[in-house]
Amino acid sequence: MTETPIFPRVGIIGIGLIGSSLARAMQLGRLAGEITIFDASAEARAAAQELDLGQVHDRLGDAIADADLVIVAVPIGAYAALGPQLARGLKPGAILSDVGSVKQAVVRDLGPHVPEGVHFIPGHPIAGTEHSGPRAGFAELFKGRWAILTPVPGTDSAATERLKALWERMGSMVEIMEPSHHDQVLAITSHLPHLIAYTIVDTATQLETSTQSEVIKFSASGFRDFTRIAASDPTMWRDIFLNNREAVLEILGRFTEDLTALQRAIRWGEGDKLFETFTRTREVRRGIIDAKQA
Ligand SMILES: NC(=O)c1ccc[n+]([C@@H]2O[C@H](COP(=O)([O-])OP(=O)(O)OC[C@H]3O[C@@H](n4cnc5c(N)ncnc54)[C@H](O)[C@@H]3O)[C@@H](O)[C@H]2O)c1
Numbered sequence: 001m002t003e004t005p006i007f008p009r010v011g012i013i014g015i016g017l018i019g020s021s022l023a024r025a026m027q028l029g030r031l032a033g034e035i036t037i038f039d040a041s042a043e044a045r046a047a048a049q050e051l052d053l054g055q056v057h058d059r060l061g062d063a064i065a066d067a068d069l070v071i072v073a074v075p076i077g078a079y080a081a082l083g084p085q086l087a088r089g090l091k092p093g094a095i096l097s098d099v100g101s102v103k104q105a106v107v108r109d110l111g112p113h114v115p116e117g118v119h120f121i122p123g124h125p126i127a128g129t130e131h132s133g134p135r136a137g138f139a140e141l142f143k144g145r146w147a148i149l150t151p152v153p154g155t156d157s158a159a160t161e162r163l164k165a166l167w168e169r170m171g172s173m174v175e176i177m178e179p180s181h182h183d184q185v186l187a188i189t190s191h192l193p194h195l196i197a198y199t200i201v202d203t204a205t206q207l208e209t210s211t212q213s214e215v216i217k218f219s220a221s222g223f224r225d226f227t228r229i230a231a232s233d234p235t236m237w238r239d240i241f242l243n244n245r246e247a248v249l250e251i252l253g254r255f256t257e258d259l260t261a262l263q264r265a266i267r268w269g270e271g272d273k274l275f276e277t278f279t280r281t282r283e284v285r286r287g288i289i290d291a292k293q294a
């Protein structure tokens with residue numbers, strides 16, 4: 001017996017890592033009757049066609065016309081220009097969602113353009129890799145990962161439930177959150193770690209040439225882990241930092257103070273302070289592992 005898809009027609013705008021993973025996961029689970037795709041890049045559209053991810057259109061309007069759910073999966077900096085185009089094409093009763101890594105900026109850029117009768121439910125899967133583009137996606141990306149939804153006040157709860165069901169069928173656990181809270185949480189769990197990784201790798205590459213080659217030669221797992229994160233897409237991450245400025249600057253201020261305290265402890269030989277800090281952080285890691293195994 002075939003199950004009824006959750007949405008008869010889903011439009012995906014931006015068929016990169018996340019958009020193509022959504023298409024693959026929906027195809028695998030038969031969650032959408034039909035998938036329509038638009039991407040601004042002709043190369044990405046051609047790849048989506050070749051990979052058979054859905055019906056690829058050369059115009060955004062054709063990809064969203066008659067869609068019951070439209071998911072925007074482009075870098076945050078591209079949202080503002082998309083707003084008016086989406087407003088012209090969405091059908092009444094449709095859900096407009098997205099996967100952007102910052103949520104207040106999405107509400108700011110798309111919110112004013114959402115037509116009457118369209119349910120606006122921004123979202124963000126806490127799942128990804130350092131790779132980009134349609135060929136990098138995979139159907140299992142969202143399995144066992146959180147997906148955060150930030151519906152605007154007054155959103156029809158049936159629409160939110162339907163979108164939640166889609167993420168759950170793709171293997172995610174779903175949490176509902178205020179956009180500002182989302183941005184604060186992600187500033188520490190995702191944005192700051194990326195900034196630190198970009199900095200460490202950049203510092204290493206600016207060392208004298210002789211030391212640089214040693215860095216590559218002797219990079220064991222610690223530095224290597226940072227290089228993976230620091231290989232993440234420059235456009236995506238530029239847009240995240242420019243659009244989650246306040247929360248990132250706030251957490252960066254606290255981080256800098258803590259780093260300075262450790263610097264001081266090293267300078268003055270305060271072994272107890274270093275030991276106490278490292279013991280506390282070890283517990284955090286053990287807590288994450290235990291929570292995963294529970
Ligand atoms: N990569 C991750 O780990 C990750 C995880 C969760 C959420 N996100 C968020 O998902 C979104 C997409 O990220 P990604 O990793 O899939 O990026 P990606 O670079 O792999 O894909 C983005 C796609 O959007 C297209 N695009 C850009 N501007 C467009 C426009 N105006 N109209 C249509 N298409 C356009 C690009 O051509 C590209 O194919 C971003 O907002 C990002 O913050 C990324």
Ligand SMILES: O=C(O)C(=O)C[C@]1(C(=O)O)C=C[C@@H](O)C=C1
Pocket residue numbers: 100101125126127128129130189190191229
């Ligand atoms: O695993 C990775 O490569 C990621 O960086 C994924 C990650 C994260 O920081 O956890 C990156 C950005 C997203 O918005 C969500 C997930």
